[in-house]
Amino acid sequence: MASPMLPFDDRGFAYGDGVFETVLLRDGEPVLWDYHRARLHRGCEVLGIQTPSDAALEATWQTAEQGEVFPQQEILKIVVTRGSGGRGYALPPTPSPRLLSRRTPFTPNSSRRYEGVRVCICDLRLAHQPRLAGIKHLNRLENVLARREWQRDDIAEGLLADQQDNLVEATSMNLFWQQNGAVWTPPLEQCGVAGTLREALLSRRHITVASLPLRELHRVEQLWVGNSVQGIWPVVALVTPNGQVQKRWPLPTNDVLQAAGHRLLGVASQHVVSLKQNNEKR
Template identity: 60%
Template sequence: MPMPQVPFDDRGLAYGDGVFETVLLRAGVPVLWDYHYARLLLGCQRLNIPLPSREQLVATWQSPPNAELEILKLILTRGSGGRGYATPDNSQPRLLSRRTPFVVNADRWHEGVNIRICQLRLGHQPLLAGIKHLNRLENVLARQEWNDPAIAEGLLGDADGWLVEATSMNVFWQQAGALFTPPLSQCGVAGTLRAALLDHGVVQEAAIALTAIHQVDRLWVANSVQGVWPVNKLLSETGVVLQSWNPAGHDRLQVVGHELLGYSPTSR
């Protein structure tokens, strides 16, 4: 089915005035949907955009699945109208959706990945922190910093030097046997897998300086589509290897994370 055309005056196109979700579908059923819905609701509340009804949202995955695993991309804009940045008195939100087959890269679960530190620093904006709004220019610029296929992700710090996230994943580390992830009160996207792991008591929030992340005992990046990737090597902004770790089998973070996503720990 062709995607609907977005009119020239759509505020999502013009200003990034909207939110989106990227949802893993397993046999046509959304994984971690309660967490995606909660983040979508929070984003709509923060931006003052009317939330689509549950029936409208459910309709986006009601057709028969095209594959065992699919990605459902939901884009919700404020719609059209308003003069300049002023929003219309009665917003008519525009909901777009697309489903595409997905094949997970399970080798990265077992073999681990190499990542780098990005030069870009995230700005603070608490009103936008946590939500998945449509203006992702910081992430776009950060992802332009490398084109080496051997580098799977890039770590982002904020303007004060604290670790926040990766370009499209959340960050987790182990220190003295405990598992941590950065707080996201000033910037960054609060991932749904991250939220589930916090709720299950697997990880806790803690701040860590970007310059100290190479000193942790273990390091991972993860999201609700790709699962949990252990980090083998961490490179600096200039490509210098700062630290190396050895994948330690099916650790607790990966075991619980993949149970939440329905991934088999032995899948290849």
């Protein structure tokens, strides 16, 4: 059962010593659950935290009373910390990991899916730390600082590059682009978060990994940002933080990534159905 309280001496609160997942629920069932669970397991393994059992993780979304009606879409946030204790950075001799979760109603920003978005390039450069690359750990200060760089409501996301000026991701989404008819996404071996939508697209071979230097961004045919909660947003303009347009892209109509996205949604829907069937057999 998830704990509703976080003590002051919790290491996740004190040091960011933990991981989290943000999961889209449809009619009470998680979308891309296998990918979220796998990333959480991988993050706990990297940090050396005992991973909660699958039963404990599934209880975060299977605690409904019979006949309970859920909002059509919700966000489930799962947090796993190392727990309390330890002196300074030293680990407690017998850690007791803490699992917390919360569900909130969610309405996706569908206009951004169909009308496209404007993005800017953040000044902040991501540091390389291969041991933490890909996982969704609790220390997101780089993303927080990057998000402070713009205040305009008409800018949906900020693009992040690394110290070598290679594009990596957006502040809360992964990055995709089309070139010569194929769809690509940056490598994340040095930094960045391996999103579950990105992982699903990679596993189905809808996209390919390749580097994108910042200086080459203006040459790509199409650009998208996306995650498992909001889906895929086509980028129609690159702007400065104060809104000055630097580059425009046409709104895609019948392109490769949208087709891949539709196939992915179909797979995700089938996964939700299979979860319901498995639950009914228990």
